[in-house]
Amino acid sequence: xTGKSDPRGALDGLVVLDLSRILAGPTCTQLLGDLGAxxxxxxxxxxxGDDTRQWGPPFAxxxxxxxxxxxxxxxxxxxxxxxxTADLARSDDRAMIAALAARADVVIENFKPGGLVPYGLDHAxxxxxxxxxxxxxISGFGQTGPNRDKPGYDLMAQGFGGIMSLTGAPDGPPMxxxxxxxxxxxxxxxxxxxxxALRHRDATGxxxxxxxxxxxxxxxxxxxxxxxxxxxxxxxxxxxxxxxNIVPYDVFACADGHVIVAVGNDGQFRRxxxxxxxxxxxxxxxxxxNPARLTHREMLLADLRPALAVLPxxxxxxxxxxxxxxxxxxxxxxxxLGSDQAEARGAVIEMDGPGGALRLLGNPLKLSATPVRYxxxxxxxxxxxxxxxxxxxxxPKPDAEGAPEESA
Numbered sequence: 001x002t003g004k005s006d007p008r009g010a011l012d013g014l015v016v017l018d019l020s021r022i023l024a025g026p027t028c029t030q031l032l033g034d035l036g037a038x039x040x041x042x043x044x045x046x047x048x049g050d051d052t053r054q055w056g057p058p059f060a061x062x063x064x065x066x067x068x069x070x071x072x073x074x075x076x077x078x079x080x081x082x083x084x085t086a087d088l089a090r091s092d093d094r095a096m097i098a099a100l101a102a103r104a105d106v107v108i109e110n111f112k113p114g115g116l117v118p119y120g121l122d123h124a125x126x127x128x129x130x131x132x133x134x135x136x137x138i139s140g141f142g143q144t145g146p147n148r149d150k151p152g153y154d155l156m157a158q159g160f161g162g163i164m165s166l167t168g169a170p171d172g173p174p175m176x177x178x179x180x181x182x183x184x185x186x187x188x189x190x191x192x193x194x195x196x197a198l199r200h201r202d203a204t205g206x207x208x209x210x211x212x213x214x215x216x217x218x219x220x221x222x223x224x225x226x227x228x229x230x231x232x233x234x235x236x237x238x239x240x241x242x243x244x245n246i247v248p249y250d251v252f253a254c255a256d257g258h259v260i261v262a263v264g265n266d267g268q269f270r271r272x273x274x275x276x277x278x279x280x281x282x283x284x285x286x287x288x289x290n291p292a293r294l295t296h297r298e299m300l301l302a303d304l305r306p307a308l309a310v311l312p313x314x315x316x317x318x319x320x321x322x323x324x325x326x327x328x329x330x331x332x333x334x335x336x337l338g339s340d341q342a343e344a345r346g347a348v349i350e351m352d353g354p355g356g357a358l359r360l361l362g363n364p365l366k367l368s369a370t371p372v373r374y375x376x377x378x379x380x381x382x383x384x385x386x387x388x389x390x391x392x393x394x395x396p397k398p399d400a401e402g403a404p405e406e407s408a
Contacts, residue, residue: 009036010370014198017100018042018081019109019121021050023154023180024138024214026077027187028194029108033080034363034372040100040388041078041379045085049381050074060378061355068354068380075360075378077187079351085382088119099392101126101133106194110138113148123209133207134197136190142213152214154180161218166225169240186217247293248272248304251330257313262326266290271323276307351377 014037018029021043033039043049049069056071086093098120101107107126109116116122123135137143140152158164158176168175193210201207219226225236225244236244241260243249248269249262263269266289270282281287281303286296293300308316313329320327331339337348349362351374363372 007373008370009034009373010367011035011037014038014106015100015104016040016106016108017097017104019097019107019111019116020138021110022052023077023183024186024190025108025110026050026052027184028136028138028190029081030077030079031187031191031363032106032194033376034365034374036370036373037106039081040104040384041081041083042086042097043083043381044087045382046087046089049083049085050078052077053381060353060358063355065355070353070358070378070380075358078378079360079374080376081379082376082384082387083379083382084385084388086385088121094119094121096388096392097121098126100388102130103392104133105198106134106136108136108138108190108194112151113137113139113143127207127209131207132201132205134194134201134210135207136194136210136212138186138190138212138214140214142216143211147215154183154214157182157186157214157218161215162222162226163218166222166236166238168238170238172238174238182214182218185221186212186214189217189220242297245294246290247297247300250301252305252308252316254308254311254313254316258330259308259313259316260326260328260330261308261320262328264326268325269293272320272325275319275323275325276304278303278307349374353377354380 011032014032016029016032016037016039018025018039018041020026020029026041029037029039029041041050048054052074053069053071055073057067058072059067060070060072060075062068084096086097088094088097101121107123109121114122117125123137127133127135139148140157141147141150155176158181159174161182163182164174164176167177190210190212193212197208197210228234228236228244241251243262246262246264249264251258251260261272263272266282269287269290270279273279273281281300285292287293287300317327317329329335336342342348345364346362347364349360350357351360352358358377360378362374365372
């Protein structure tokens with residue numbers, strides 16, 4: 001079903017007070033901003049703003065060629081936001097944030113549990129004052145449990161939550177995922193929770209508190225490996241790029257590179273064997289079915305790897321694609337982000353920066369009626385503080401002779 005595109009965005013009119021920093025909370029609020037929400041990001045001027053502003057190089061340059069406070073890390077999760085500098089140690093700044101909370105639909109924060117209580121900005125205080133408020137708290141271990149007061153970073157969450165024990169070569173050490181995926185997925189869960197809470201509020205008028213932990217989210221997305229363990233009682237092992245339940249499903253060396261072969265059923269396996277000139281493998285009872293291939297994984301791979309190693313990579317890709325066997329390259333980022341597929345899907349976008357165009361990763365959501373918007377590039381620290389004061393107190397002030405001042 002298609003309809004007329006709405007330029008306002010699906011979340012137009014939604015006001016978000018963003019007290020988060022680093023990656024999990026900012027991932028959530030960037031997504032809300034992409035969908036049309038107005039996001040006010042609060043940054044502490046005493047620390048130079050969000051910690052990630054200094055997580056570089058690289059940094060976006062200013063017009064004179066010097067580095068700005070826009071690190072690539074900061075920019076990855078902070079477009080479509082307004083930056084406001086406020087120090088919670090100052091009573092007037094706390095009052096400004098409290099006034100914004102009164103106008104907001106959503107508050108999101110990632111302080112340690114209880115960290116905002118001294119400032120009167122905790123969920124119990126604000127939700128009591130504003131019963132329709134959606135208040136989302138993100139922390140390492142959540143608001144309850146024996147570890148609630150421990151700090152949490154992505155690497156620590158990956159370690160505690162089990163994913164590192166599954167990642168890496170079989171004979172190597174535990175390995176984290178290459179990006180901060182525990183933070184990112186926690187931000188995704190936060191977005192879903194906020195949208196669900198907004199739906200409930202729209203139906204009942206009742207707001208609520210969302211308690212989300214990096215470790216909880218990470219354990220949830222152990223998905224099939226987690227349930228494999230819960231079902232069998234057997235701890236999964238690190239398998240490198242191999243799949244725990246499907247064979248062959250792996251990265252294979254070719255004569256001039258690497259390919260991914262992902263055989264999902266017995267018919268694909270037969271066509272794969274035909275391509276290799278080894279049709280008898282598909283009839284061998286040790287390999288004819290996926291459960292049998294799992295049992296004899298190493299024996300089968302010892303046969304397949306040498307057969308692929310002598311073939312050119314593009315010949316393997318072309319041959320298996322022609323036979324409808326899932327296959328693909330292992331791209332470096334330049335090849336991935338520079339591909340015609342990436343261009344067709346808007347994977348890379350450009351926005352105005354302080355010293356020229358900024359190239360950023362696009363939002364993968366494709367909505368037919370309310371497409372995502374790229375209205376505001378990642379902000380300089382505090383650039384919208386005056387705009388917030390006008391938002392909170394829009395009435396013009398009289399000048400010294402009683403005439404109203406012209407608005408800026």
